[in-house]
Amino acid sequence: MSRKARARSGHKKSGRQLRSQLWFDNPDNPGMTALYLERYLNFGLTPAELRSGKPIIGIAQTGSDLSPCNRHHIELAQRVREGIRTAGGIAFEFPVHPIQETGKRPTAALDRNLAYLGLVEVLYGYPLDGVVLMTGCDKTTPACLMAAATVNIPAIVLSGGPMLNGWWKGERCGSGMAVWKAREELAAGRIDDEDFLNIAAASAPSVGHCNTMGTASTMNALAEALGMSLPGCAAIPAPYRERGQIAYATGVRAVEIVHEDLKPSDILTRKAFENTIVACTAIGGSTNAPVHINAIARHIGVKLGIEDWEKIGYDVPLLVNMQPAGEYLGEEYFRAGGLPAVMHELLKAKRIHGEALTINGKTMAENVKRATSQDEKVIKPYKAPMKQQAGFKVLHGNLFDSAIMKTSVISEDFRHRFLDDPKDPNAFEGRAVVFDGPEDYHHRIDDPALKIDERTLLFIRGAGAIGYPGSAEVVNMQPPAALIKKGITSLPCIGDGRQSGTSGSPSILNASPEAAANGGLALLKTGDRVRIDLNKGTADILISAEELAERRAALQKRGGYKYPPSQTPWQEIQRGMVDQLADGMVLKPAVKYQRVAQT
Ligand code: FES
Numbered sequence: 057m058s059r060k061a062r063a064r065s066g067h068k069k070s071g072r073q074l075r076s077q078l079w080f081d082n083p084d085n086p087g088m089t090a091l092y093l094e095r096y097l098n099f100g101l102t103p104a105e106l107r108s109g110k111p112i113i114g115i116a117q118t119g120s121d122l123s124p125c126n127r128h129h130i131e132l133a134q135r136v137r138e139g140i141r142t143a144g145g146i147a148f149e150f151p152v153h154p155i156q157e158t159g160k161r162p163t164a165a166l167d168r169n170l171a172y173l174g175l176v177e178v179l180y181g182y183p184l185d186g187v188v189l190m191t192g193c194d195k196t197t198p199a200c201l202m203a204a205a206t207v208n209i210p211a212i213v214l215s216g217g218p219m220l221n222g223w224w225k226g227e228r229c230g231s232g233m234a235v236w237k238a239r240e241e242l243a244a245g246r247i248d249d250e251d252f253l254n255i256a257a258a259s260a261p262s263v264g265h266c267n268t269m270g271t272a273s274t275m276n277a278l279a280e281a282l283g284m285s286l287p288g289c290a291a292i293p294a295p296y297r298e299r300g301q302i303a304y305a306t307g308v309r310a311v312e313i314v315h316e317d318l319k320p321s322d323i324l325t326r327k328a329f330e331n332t333i334v335a336c337t338a339i340g341g342s343t344n345a346p347v348h349i350n351a352i353a354r355h356i357g358v359k360l361g362i363e364d365w366e367k368i369g370y371d372v373p374l375l376v377n378m379q380p381a382g383e384y385l386g387e388e389y390f391r392a393g394g395l396p397a398v399m400h401e402l403l404k405a406k407r408i409h410g411e412a413l414t415i416n417g418k419t420m421a422e423n424v425k426r427a428t429s430q431d432e433k434v435i436k437p438y439k440a441p442m443k444q445q446a447g448f449k450v451l452h453g454n455l456f457d458s459a460i461m462k463t464s465v466i467s468e469d470f471r472h473r474f475l476d477d478p479k480d481p482n483a484f485e486g487r488a489v490v491f492d493g494p495e496d497y498h499h500r501i502d503d504p505a506l507k508i509d510e511r512t513l514l515f516i517r518g519a520g521a522i523g524y525p526g527s528a529e530v531v532n533m534q535p536p537a538a539l540i541k542k543g544i545t546s547l548p549c550i551g552d553g554r555q556s557g558t559s560g561s562p563s564i565l566n567a568s569p570e571a572a573a574n575g576g577l578a579l580l581k582t583g584d585r586v587r588i589d590l591n592k593g594t595a596d597i598l599i600s601a602e603e604l605a606e607r608r609a610a611l612q613k614r615g616g617y618k619y620p621p622s623q624t625p626w627q628e629i630q631r632g633m634v635d636q637l638a639d640g641m642v643l644k645p646a647v648k649y650q651r652v653a654q655t
Pocket residue numbers: 125156157158192193194231232265266270272
């Protein structure tokens with residue numbers, strides 16, 4: 057058979073040239089074809105296989121010994137390969153830069169954009185017709201989806217799934233959460249170091265990502281809400297048999313979407329993003345979601361702003377009774393029906409666009425129409441939710457242009473202390489105590505000279521995308537030990553960093569622009585009065601416009617807000633080109649490269 061005839065005959069199924077043929081069966085460039093072919097033959101593939109028109113499917117492997125949350129993907133990849141092979145494809149597995157939330161110093165968020173860049177180059181530059189994105193731990197999901205959005209080859213998400221439930225002394229012990237709680241107990245002297253470690257270990261009993269509705273469970277649920285994974289994929293606990301089964305089905309589907317030429321841009325539409333914002337509120341999703349979802353939107357070229365999160369998501373009820381907003385963990389959530397059962401409720405209530413297309417070729421409505429909740433203690437009916445208006449509030453004022461607050465986690469005690477004044481409901485004023493970065497906070501929080509009492513507002517700055525490169529999860533600051541001993545476990549916390557998705561703290565965070573970009577937080581001084589008004593959505597330092605202008609001029613004279621020097625080349629590179637948290641913390645020069653596989 058001539059090369060040209062072979063090139064034609066190989067594409068019977070899709071009726072079009074596969075991308076990988078440019079490498080392995082390119083009649084216009086036989087010299088390069090031979091070169092590409094010979095090295096991919098040397099591990100046992102045959103020329104016939106590579107030239108048969110079988111789609112080559114990448115398996116973007118995010119698991120490794122450095123990434124324990126995703127490590128079981130190493131075994132799951134075998135099931136994905138079997139699916140790909142059965143459907144008539146060829147699997148090429150390759151590593152993605154590791155991002156372990158609890159392992160990377162100074163912060164895992166620094167590496168989201170690095171993993172993104174690396175994956176873009178791999179998807180663009182190698183003979184891949186489609187890709188399975190192995191997602192799990194917090195930033196692995198957005199990094200993979202951002203890259204798939206930029207390159208725009210057929211892509212499907214395979215979540216790793218949460219760990220089994222953790223248990224400690226007969227009670228559910230959720231990963232992340234348990235550590236925040238135990239930290240308080242340790243500070244109050246009620247447990248010792250050994251029990252602190254035992255509690256932490258009990259919260260992580262098996263392979264998988266955090267079993268709470270933290271950033272990992274949120275982002276995998278939202279990948280499914282976007283339509284990028286098979287229905288029901290996100291919630292399956294990592295060790296369950298269904299996890300291996302859906303890995304196989306995902307491999308099969310990866311081949312089909314190449315034949316159908318179903319690309320991320322067909323799925324990641326404005327409607328899909330709106331569905332995702334609604335779903336985020338209903339599941340009680342992490343405050344990190346707006347950062348990552350806005351980043352994916354920017355890379356696929358869909359207009360989505362931080363204000364959309366309040367506009368579309370605030371008024372949605374919380375349906376999922378899962379820690380940190382509720383009581384249960386991943387296993388109960390899975391048994392209750394996972395994301396499809398949540399979307400079913402939202403569809404019935406006409407809160408989502410049922411016509412949004414998903415990766416299995418069906419619409420969201422078709423996927424979820426029969427997915428009723430199997431346990432209404434865990435996934436509540438829309439009409440009897442955990443909480444009404446459970447979305448994010450977006451605040452602004454002279455402190456920042458935008459910051460978000462997860463109102464669904466405001467405790468009764470907090471509400472009582474700060475928000476229940478009948479003369480001034482939903483607003484409070486207090487004296488600010490300001491820390492410059494997490495190290496400063498740790499050194500000084502117990503210093504009596506700061507005069508922190510139960511009405512103090514704690515601020516942290518220098519913790520944003522530039523200041524603490526990649527932005528740190530530090531805004532949920534614990535009060536001084538002396539206050540905790542008196543029973544005050546939370547104070548209002550405000551900052552330009554993020555907080556862990558497993559934290560139940562009603563902080564005001566992701567402030568943009570950050571202090572390091574000379575935002576209003578850089579002008580704040582300890583002792584200032586600050587007013588937060590949740591009705592108006594404002595956050596302001598209570599000083600005159602003249603004094604504010606004087607402080608701004610003084611800041612400029614000092615050469616702007618000072619932050620510590622970079623420790624690695626990547627920190628410096630990212631600091632030079634990163635956008636603010638409100639805008640997805642993307643690399644600004646990367647956004648113009650869209651749908652690059654087509655060019
Ligand atoms: Fe990896 Fe929570 S630390 S998912």
